[in-house]
Amino acid sequence: MSKKVKVIVLRTAGTNCDAETVFAFKSVGADVDLFHVNKFIKKEKSLDDYHILAIPGGFSYGDDIAAGKILANELRVKLGSSLKKFIADGKLIIGICNGFQIMVKAGLLPGNLNGSADSGDFKQTATLMVNDCGKFEDRWIFLKSSGKCVWTKGMDKVISLPVAHGEGKFIAQDEMALKKLKENNQIVFRYCDAAGQKPKYPQNPNGSVDDIAGICDISGRIFGLMPHPERHFLFTQHPSWTRERKKSKYGDGAIVFQNGVDYVKEKLL
Amino acid sequence: MIWRVEIKDKEGIFDALGAGVEKDILDLGVKSVSKVRVIQVYTIEGDITQAQVQRICEELLIDKVIQDYSYGPAGKIPVSTKSEDFKVAEIAYNPGVMDPVEESTLKGIRDLGIEKVDSVRTAKKYLLFGNLSDQEFEIIVNKTLSNKLIQHAVDYSHADKKKTAPDFNGTQADIVRVSLRSAGDKELLKLSQKGQLFLSIGEMRAIKKYFQKIGKDPTDCELETIAQTWSEHCVHKTFRGNIRFHYFENGKKKARLINNLLKSTIVKATKTLNKSWCLSVFHDNAGVIKFDDKDCVCFKVETHNHPSALEPFGGANTGIGGVIRDILGTGLGARPICNTDIFCFAPPDFPFEKLPQGALHPKRIMKGVVSGVRDYGNKMGIPTVNGAILFDERFVGNPLVYCGTVGIMPNDKVKKAVCKNDLVVVVGGRTGRDGIHGATFSSGELTHESEVVSSGAVQIGNPIQEKKVLDALMQARDKNLYSAITDCGAGGLSSAVGEMGKDLGARIDLEKVPLKYKGLSYKEIWISESQERMVLSVHKSKIDSLLKVFNDENVEATVIGEFTGTGYLELFFSGRPVCSLDMKFLHDGLPRLTKEAVWAQPKHKEAHFSCPADLTDSLKRALSHYNVCSKEWVIRQYDHEVQGAGVVKSLTGVDCEGPSDASVLRPKLNSSKGIAISNGINIRFGMIDPFWMSASCIDEAVRQIIAVGGSLKQIAILDNFCWGNPDKADRLGSLVRASEGCLAASLGYKVPFISGKDSLYNEYAVNPSTTLGAGGKSLAIPGTILISAIGILDDVNRAVTMDFKKEGSLVYIIGETSDELGGSIYFDNNGLVGNSVPKVDFKKGTKIFETVSKAAQKGLLAACHDCSEGGLAVTLAEMAFSGGLGATVFLKEVICKLKAQSSRLKALRNDFILFSESNSRFVVEVERKNQKDFEKLFKGIPLGLIGCTQEQKKITIYGLDGKACLSADTDSLKESWQKPLRW
CATH class of the missing domain: 3.30.1280.10 (Phosphoribosylformylglycinamidine synthase subunit PurS)
Structure with a gap:
């Protein structure tokens, strides 16, 4: 593989946050390809050629049946072994919004809860279901990071990102699974109020259990979140940026992409 | 099983x-x-x-x-x-x-x-x-x-007997001929009505004459094709026809003949202005203007009123799907970058018992329409960044649903040309029995029977299908695989192929069109308006590459015929000819009709009450007016941030809840060049004078763009007329008056029209037995013009938002306030319309707009908000609560001019200053350190330093007599504003 950080942004029918995700990775120096999942299924392209797999937001296959379900099924059935190898090779995956829903429903997240960093058997142990408010909502929320995810390294302050989803309420399959998530430091983002304290609706926009907004696998390399870091990549993407007119070009979400690319440079190149 | x-x-x-x-x-x-x-x-x-x-x-x-x-x-x-x-x-x-x-x-x-x-x-x-x-x-x-x-x-x-799959037994092979040549007038009209052709007797006679000349009776398919092509929806015959306009001048009745209203107003303005940055106007699916050296942007706003009245979700859903396809079909195809949606409904608390028979309740309609837009826009990944919602009881039978889309495309893709022997390719969704008669149906009035008779005209969309078409289309476009494209909208293949083959003629084999299920007749295939289809014209050498691109994206693409060069539209079904029409007759054979129009200024009751000493409650009522109050419940359901291009979002301020004026986007994330999108709509001004309604709407749309940092240098506008039945002289008269207002304001501000649309016949024929409109009357909507505007910003980093930023800043009002309360929110809350409609002084307005733009460029404006519905009072309140700050304001510093149209008004009043809706006004926040520069810039322009901002979240307004006339904490004002539509 070349000395460049190679990112594949995977798309299919209904993917719609691909362009801004490509823009974010390119802006932090990655070499980015955007391909339809068909190309990988037909073996015209191979995941082996990439360091980072990004599954962007959107409504894959219309989110018919349930959000992310049909692409999750397709990935599990058609690309399962490639994905297993990708993870075993120590590479990175990020799923944003619909990408997160897909990863959870394909069993890629939270992954094996019992210590080992392999991808397990794609068993679904959590879900993202219909928001408590019963409808799609686009709003800006505050997040506090925790855990040991490579994508959120150095994020110690409360950050602000937008959410835009109808099915983002995180639920683990049982108390045990939730306990394991906490013990394993797999909870990466929690919704909070502006001061970083326990949120109420709409600060927790969907009713997620334990205010969970994003989780990673036990290795910290496989990461999914409902909020959109690529939509606060630029400073002027925040609705009230005119109140600060800061010099910085970048918004709170940029560091996520930078972290991913930095990790590859450090560990995989 | x-x-x-x-x-x-x-x-x-x-x-x-x-x-x-x-x-x-x-x-x-x-x-x-x-x-x-x-x-x-x-x-x-x-x-x-x-x-x-x-x-x-x-x-x-x-x-x-x-x-x-x-x-x-x-x-x-x-x-x-x-x-x-x-x-x-x-x-x-x-x-x-x-x-x-x-x-x-x-x-x-x-x-x-x-x-x-x-x-x-x-x-x-x-x-x-x-x-x-x-x-x-x-x-x-x-x-x-x-x-x-x-x-x-x-x-x-x-349940056990029912089959799940649709099972039709169409008599698909039988060719049906209609005995037209021998039909008398009565029979001709009957044919038009029975066949839902919505053609007039004059038009039916012209068709009869054509078939007598060629010596055969038409097939059903030929007749339908003509009806679709000649429908009001497709050909806009009212606007393009002759109008005898009766009006009053100095008390005397006068009349004049207008030959083509469109050409003599809207198009005339654009031609006169002749802007070099207008790249394609009026003739394509959308108007196109220059963006930068590489790309241009296009904008189209459509209406989808009739279907939304019957099936709100599906109607709005397919409405937005349709306007997106307009953008995909502009030039060689543009990529949609944002949507704008404007709705008019009856009030959501409309009493059930007053509903006309067959009409859905406005709250149900509103929820359905919002869901329909949400579903389609969100799934397509196109942010809905701008909009408005208006309420008036007269929309009870006919809600209005305007859907607009902006697209971007490379400069070298603006032109298209169908070539002889190109293949006709249909791509996207399959054809079914849905949506039959949409074009003709929208050219007639609704009745309580509409829901039964016209049910075929209602569909639901499949946004993912259209997203797939978009994904494939952009690749095919960039590989130059087709020579022309248009969308399949109203009129289906009939309209799309008829339009593309206008000059060359086309031959289509209808049995090749992919169907959703068996059993469609050739006529149904031809006129079906099934969604998510586009028609391409493809050179034979490129067909294989084209089919592969679509196949790779799992989108069906099928060759169904050829553009022949014969000048005839020839349709075959399994080898048998079912239609042969001369394109010349089809496109030019429509007889031009002369319609009567009359307009006389109505006289409304004037204000009869004196100014309340305390106007706090009046402000709260204005903020709670359905037209003014927060639309956050709607906006949040739209993914207004997908694509990441937003710079000024529709909700802004310290808590991201304040109402922005225009929306600003940067369509290319790596460039600071931007576009601003806004709209102007105000039905109450039209109740007094449609001329000033149009002018005010243009002023509003333009000033919103100015307010966020845009400039008059490059703003283009779109018109959208929704009116009642134009065959009735009073309806048509007000339409003429509104068009003339468009001409005046477009020329006055030098903002050209680039595209437009009209939806007429928005009337609801009410059953005599119902409570509304007794006696078999029909209920017309108020004549409604929507002006949509698009402006280009050189640097989005200089954009301005409307929320107060800091305590201790200076607050100014720019522009003149007159006693123009006619049609205002304040009068409406007092049960009045009034007569003193806001007018526009284009010269003064231009100067104001240019200077505000300069101030924004120089970074002198901390906040800027336009004064519109609810006047100065609402503007101040919104700026304060959006910024989490307060303000103290003195009305004696507001520059006022008594127009004294009303003899009752002898002097200025606090309430009139606070709630007048005079045009071309802004309220701005300026930091003290910028005071000198700012005031210097505005020399010679009406400017009042009316107060300053403060940390305490309270608004205090001192009246002309120096006493406080309004005092409220901003949280309670915000609550008044947010509460009405917080569902």
Whole structure:
């Protein structure tokens, strides 16, 4: 593989946050390809050629049946072994919004809860279901990071990102699974109020259990979140940026992409 | 074998969808339902085993973490249908209506390696708990859970006999000829009415003459093609025809003949202005203007009123799908970058008992329309960044749904040209029996029978299909694989092929068109308005590459014919000729009619009350007016941030809740060049004088763009007229007057029109027995013009928002305030219309706009908000609560000018200054350190330093006598503003 950080942004029918995700990775120096999942299924392209797999937001296959379900099924059935190898090779995956829903429903997240960093058997142990408010909502929320995810390294302050989803309420399959998530430091983002304290609706926009907004696998390399870091990549993407007119070009979400690319440079190149 | 699967949430899982239905039921006034649970039903048909069904359920259909399921052969209804505790309603789509979930579910099943499934249909089963009567149950089923145009409640007693897949027995091969040549006038009219052609007697005679000349009777297909091409919807014959306009001048009745209203107003303005940055105006699907050296932007706003009245979700859904296709079909195809949606409804608290027969309740319509836009826009990944919602009782039978889309494309893709012997290729969705007669249907009035007669004109869309078309199309465009494109909208293939083949002629083999199901007649194939289809013209050498691009994206693309060069439209069905029409007759044969129009200025009652000493309550009432109040409930449901291009969002301020003026986007994330989008709409001004309504709307749309940092240097506008029946002289008269206002304001501000649309016949023929409009009258909407504007910003980093930023800043009002309360929110809250409609002084306005732009460029404006509905008072309140700050303001510093149209008004009044809606005004916040520079810049322009901002969240306004006339904490003002539509 070349000395460049190679990112594949995977798309299919209904993917719609691909362009801004490509823009974010390119802006932090990655070499980015955007391909339809068909190309990988037909073996015209191979995941082996990439360091980072990004599954962007959107409504894959219309989110018919349930959000992310049909692409999750397709990935599990058609690309399962490639994905297993990708993870075993120590590479990175990020799923944003619909990408997160897909990863959870394909069993890629939270992954094996019992210590080992392999991808397990794609068993679904959590879900993202219909928001408590019963409808799609686009709003800006505050997040506090925790855990040991490579994508959120150095994020110690409360950050602000937008959410835009109808099915983002995180639920683990049982108390045990939730306990394991906490013990394993797999909870990466929690919704909070502006001061970083326990949120109420709409600060927790969907009713997620334990205010969970994003989780990673036990290795910290496989990461999914409902909020959109690529939509606060630029400073002027925040609705009230005119109140600060800061010099910085970048918004709170940029560091996520930078972290991913930095990790590859450090560990995989 | 047909299998039935029922999926429900596990015990203890919160059923948010059920909770939403509970709210909707309460909206109906039914209080006896204590709980609703929703069960998802799938009906799967095919040669599959029980084990396979079980696998489909476990691996695909259910979410094991939260759901349980049961299944069995269809017909054996699972246990949960009858109970003491609840009633059951199962709602399924009617046969022939597309089930949007079917295609993707079939794909999911095939992914599992299970191939032999023929169809999947879905239904929703509602368990309604509580002690509700049969009558209440029926109301809930009919008014909330289903719409009989597209859905039905499943009758369990017949469930085992019903087939899931639609089963049509069309007599597809028989060619039908209509005896036209021998028909008299009576029969001609009958033919027009019976066939839903909506053609006048003059037009029917012209058609008869043509067929007499060529010596045969028309086929049904030929007649339909002519009706579609000649429909008001497609050809805008009112605007392009002759109008005898009667009006009054100095008390004397006068008349003049207008030859083509469109050409003599809207188009004339653009031609006169002759802007070099207007790249394509009026003749394509959207107007195109220059963006930067590489790309241009295009903008189109459509209406989808009639379908939205009958099926709000589907109507709005397909409305937005249609305008997006307009953008895909502009030039060689543009990429959509944002949507704008403007609606007019009757008030959401309209009494049920006053509803005209057959009309849906406005709250139901509004919820449905918003859902339809949400579904399509969000799934297409196009942010809805701008909009407005207006309320007036006269929209009760005819809501208005305006959908607009902006696109971007390379400069070298603006032109297209169909070439001789190019292949005709249809791409996208399949053709079904849906949407038949949309074009002609929208050219007639609605009646309470419309929902029965015209049900075929209502559809639901499939946004993912259109997204796939977009993805494939952009690749094909960039590889130069086709020479021309247009969308399949109203009129279907008939309209698209007819338009593209206008000069060359075309030959189509209708049996090649891919169908959703068997049994369509050739005529239905030809005129069906099934969604998500585009027509391309492709050179033979490129056809294989083109088909591959579409195939790679799982989009169907099919060659159905050729552009021939014969000048004839020739249709064949399995080799048999079914239509042969001279393109010349089809496009130029429409007889020009002369319609009568009359306009006289109405006289409304004037203000008869004196100014209240304390205006705090008046401000709260203005903020709570449905037209003014926060639309956050709607905006949040739209993904207004997808694509990441937003710079000024529709909700802004310290808590991201304040109402922005225009929206600003940077379509290219790596460039700081931007666009601003805004709209101007005000029906109440039109009740006084449509001329000034148009002018005011243009002023409003333009000043919103100025307010966010745009400039008059490059702003283009679009017109959208929604009017009543233009065959009635008073309706047409006000339409003429409005068009003339457009001409004056466009020239006055030098902002050209680049595209437009009209939707006429927005009337509702009311049954004599109903309470509204007794005596068989018809209910017309108020003549409504929407002006949409697009402006180019050189540097989005200089954009300005409307929220107060800091304590201790100076607050100015720019522009002159007159006693122009006619049509204002304040008068409306006092039960008045008034007569003193806001006028526009284009010279002064231009100077103001230019100077505000300069101030923004120089960074002198901390905040800027335009004064519109609700006047200065509402503007100040919005700026304060959006910024989390307060302000103290002195009215004696406001620059006022008494126009004294009203003899009653002898002097200025506090309430008039605060609530006048005079045009071309802004309120701005300026930091003290910038005071000198700012005031210098505004020398010679009406400017009042009216107060300053403060940390304390309170607004205090001192009246002309120096005493406080308004005092309120901003939290309570914000509450007044947010409460009305916080559902």
